Amino acid sequence: MNLDVESLRTFSSLAHSGAEEAADSLSTLTGFDSRVAVTKVEMSTRSDVEQEFCERDLVSVHIGFSGAINGRTVLAFDRDRAVSLVDSLVPGASDNPESELATSGLKELGNIMLGGFIDGWADFLGEAIDITTPTYVELDADRSLVDVIDAGDDATGEVPSGEGLGGDTPEAGASHVLAFQNHLETVDEEAGFYIYMLPTRESVGRIVDAAGDADDALPVETFTTFSQMITEGAGQASEDLTAMTGIDTDVDVSRLSFVPIEGVPMQLTDETRRGVVLEFTGTPSGYIAILFDPGSAESVADALMPGMDADPAMRKSAIQEIGNIVTSGFLDGWADSLETTIDISPPTYVDDIGSAIVDPLVAELAQTQEYAFLIDSAIATPDETFTCDIYALPDEQELRTAFERLAPEPS
Amino acid sequence: MARSVLVVDDSAFMRNLLKQLLEDDHEVVGEAENGVEAVELYHELNPDVVTMDVVMPIRDGIEATAEIKGDDPDASVIMCTSVGQEEKMREAVAAGADGYITKPFQKPNVLEAIDDVVGVEA
Numbered sequence: 001m002n003l004d005v006e007s008l009r010t011f012s013s014l015a016h017s018g019a020e021e022a023a024d025s026l027s028t029l030t031g032f033d034s035r036v037a038v039t040k041v042e043m044s045t046r047s048d049v050e051q052e053f054c055e056r057d058l059v060s061v062h063i064g065f066s067g068a069i070n071g072r073t074v075l076a077f078d079r080d081r082a083v084s085l086v087d088s089l090v091p092g093a094s095d096n097p098e099s100e101l102a103t104s105g106l107k108e109l110g111n112i113m114l115g116g117f118i119d120g121w122a123d124f125l126g127e128a129i130d131i132t133t134p135t136y137v138e139l140d141a142d143r144s145l146v147d148v149i150d151a152g153d154d155a156t157g158e159v160p161s162g163e164g165l166g167g168d169t170p171e172a173g174a175s176h177v178l179a180f181q182n183h184l185e186t187v188d189e190e191a192g193f194y195i196y197m198l199p200t201r202e203s204v205g206r207i208v209d210a211a212g213d214a215d216d217a218l219p220v221e222t223f224t225t226f227s228q229m230i231t232e233g234a235g236q237a238s239e240d241l242t243a244m245t246g247i248d249t250d251v252d253v254s255r256l257s258f259v260p261i262e263g264v265p266m267q268l269t270d271e272t273r274r275g276v277v278l279e280f281t282g283t284p285s286g287y288i289a290i291l292f293d294p295g296s297a298e299s300v301a302d303a304l305m306p307g308m309d310a311d312p313a314m315r316k317s318a319i320q321e322i323g324n325i326v327t328s329g330f331l332d333g334w335a336d337s338l339e340t341t342i343d344i345s346p347p348t349y350v351d352d353i354g355s356a357i358v359d360p361l362v363a364e365l366a367q368t369q370e371y372a373f374l375i376d377s378a379i380a381t382p383d384e385t386f387t388c389d390i391y392a393l394p395d396e397q398e399l400r401t402a403f404e405r406l407a408p409e410p411s
Numbered sequence: 412m413a414r415s416v417l418v419v420d421d422s423a424f425m426r427n428l429l430k431q432l433l434e435d436d437h438e439v440v441g442e443a444e445n446g447v448e449a450v451e452l453y454h455e456l457n458p459d460v461v462t463m464d465v466v467m468p469i470r471d472g473i474e475a476t477a478e479i480k481g482d483d484p485d486a487s488v489i490m491c492t493s494v495g496q497e498e499k500m501r502e503a504v505a506a507g508a509d510g511y512i513t514k515p516f517q518k519p520n521v522l523e524a525i526d527d528v529v530g531v532e533a
Contacts, residue, residue: 240493244515304424317424324422324466325514328493335496342496346421346468 002217003208005400008258009371010211011041011180014120016260019182019195021116022075026184026193029109030088034193038183038266040257040374043223058139061110065118068127069203073117074196075110076139081193082106107134117182117195125210181257183266222407227256229337234377237329237390241379244322245303247386252378261372264362264393268354273389276323276347277357280331283340284402286394287361288330290323290347291354296386320347330377330390338405354389361393369396414459414529415440419449419475420491421467425514429462429491432518437525446470446478453479453486460525463508465492465499473499473506480507487528491516 016039023034060076077085079097087094089105096102111134122129180197199207208217231254238249259267273291280286292300300322301315324347335342350357365372375392394402414437418429421444430439441456443449445467453461461479465472476488489510490503500511509528512520 240515304428314424314427317422321422321424321514325493328495328514332495335498339498341498341502344466344494346466 002219003204003223004217005371005396006216007208007211008041010124011207012039012258012260012371014124015039015041015117015180015182015197018117018120018197019184021120022113022182022195023184025112025116026109029112030085032085032088034184036182036184038181038259038263040181040259040263040267042179042181042255042257043227059106060137060139061107061114062135062137063110063114063118064132065129066132067129068122068125069129069199069206071197071199071203073114074194074198075114076194076196085109103136107136110134110136114195117197121207125207218403218407222403223256225406226403227254229334230254230256230375230377233330233333234379234390236333237326237377238379240325240329241322241388244325245300247299247303247381249379249381249386249388252380252384252387254377255375257374257376259372259374261362261366261370264372264374265355265358267374267376268358268389268391270353270355272352273354273357274319274351275349275357275388276320276327277350277361278323278327278347279345280327280342281345282335282342283338283405284342284394284398286365286392286398287358288327288344288390288392289350289357289361290326291350291357291389291391292319293387296388299386316349320349323347326379326388326390330392334402338402340405358391358393365393365395372396373399413437414525415456416525417441417443417449417452417456417458417461419443419446419461419467419472420464421445422464425464425491429521432521436522446472446475449475450478450482454482459487459529461486461488462491462521463488465490465494465503473502473508476503476508477506489524489528491521 016036019036019039023036026032026034057079058076059079059082060074062072062074064072083094083097086097086102086105089109090101093099093102093105114134115131118129118131182195184193184195231251234251234254238251241247242249272294274294274297275289275291277287277289280288297319301318304318304322305314324344327344327347331342331344362372372393373396375394377390379388379390380386416433416437416439418426418439418441420426420429423444426442426444433439440458441452443452447470449461449463449472463472463476472490472492476490479486479488487509488507489512490508491512491514493514495513503511510524512524
């Protein structure tokens with residue numbers, strides 16, 4: 001199966017329109033004034049999908065779809081949010097949120113929201129897409145989205161186990177996922193709703209045939225190879241960070257996604273972050289930000305200068321240097337795999353809210369592109385008291401050139 | 412035998428760290444924070460060894476190394492950088508670098524690299 005940038009744009013646009021439909025439905029049904037915060041196409045591994053919701057106490061509604069394309073959609077929301085939704089849908093039922101009455105309200109909400117989400121894809125393909133009845137599933141640390149899909153116990157019966165995670169059989173391509181993730185948020189609260197669409201591998205091919213540019217297409221394995229490079233780069237960055245600071249870190253999340261350029265800042269937190277921004281040049285070129293939460297930034301400075309009463313300028317320099325080292329760890333593997341060099345600029349120290357840090361980078365890239373490949377990785381201690389986020393924004397065309405180098409030779 | 416070392420890095424923190432790592436065994440005779448300063452200080456101080464960062468503003472470490480080695484083929488330059496790309500290492504060698512160590516490094520790595528480049532003398 002091949003995939004091209006034009007198809008990714010179409011995927012993103014359809015997913016965004018579908019999410020807007022779902023947000024309208026949500027507002028109409030519940031009175032919550034909701035909007036689509038982020039739509040992104042994620043090229044992830046199974047474990048990344050699992051990680052996405054891991055450790056969060058969620059309730060979800062699952063719907064399978066079949067016909068022109070096959071797969072499943074999932075509407076997930078925090079348990080607290082579910083209770084307030086139940087209250088607005090079925091007044092009084094929130095006293096017992098796991099009652100059949102309460103869950104049936106949520107299932108119907110999912111049915112309407114996810115049904116609206118799927119309609120746009122059917123219209124685009126000019127063919128019908130049937131949906132299953134909704135299933136209510138609770139997700140928590142012991143039961144992840146992947147567990148549910150692998151077990152096939154969400155009763156979306158038309159979709160065989162494994163298909164929803166990218167393969168048409170449990171074996172075929174199932175380690176990598178093409179997922180469409182939409183984050184809806186209400187105006188008054190940050191906590192939001194997530195819509196996942198997980199089409200089968202064959203279905204992705206079907207949409208590419210309808211939307212894509214065959215001359216521009218690359219085997220989907222190219223994207224997954226690059227995803228693997230990102231994971232390895234994050235691993236090296238984590239090792240370097242640990243070697244330098246003695247803080248025992250590991251890669252928490254690592255993924256490649258395709259987002260409208262204006263949606264990039266919304267991927268970052270509105271909380272303060274300290275770190276560095278660097279420009280890299282080569283194939284690809286772009287920008288990279290290494291961002292610590294304030295406590296972690298202080299931990300880095302303390303670890304690098306133990307027992308020293310260093311002046312603020314020296315602490316800043318230490319954070320710049322660790323940013324430099326993490327960046328090199330992250331990018332060196334790409335350069336070697338692509339048999340090229342990637343030059344990095346000296347680091348610029350940043351201290352601002354996360355989204356504001358990337359605003360100027362996005363403004364620069366927006367001069368030449370409407371969508372961006374966003375690479376984001378998180379490095380953290382097991383207890384997450386220390387976190388370091390890596391965001392890379394390569395130039396879309398140059399990353400496309402890099403993908404060509406990774407594409408397997410035609411047999 | 413203690414050697415005179417010129418430390419070149421745009422990071423004040425890293426220059427400080429290198430000075431600490433070297434102070435027991437060698438003498439840091441100067442510090443530069445970019446390639447232009449490095450070349451000037453090399454000619455002024457004539458150190459036994461230069462530890463040279465690669466990514467620096469104004470002038471990078473590979474260009475500075477090429478100029479130092481062009482002026483003095485006997486100069487000993489060790490690249491001390493976070494950049495671990497194979498192509499970059501080849502560029503550094505082509506510029507005349509005598510050693511290449513990647514950050515994060517520890518004291519033994521740095522001392523060993525200096526010994527490798529200038530030899531251990533009683």
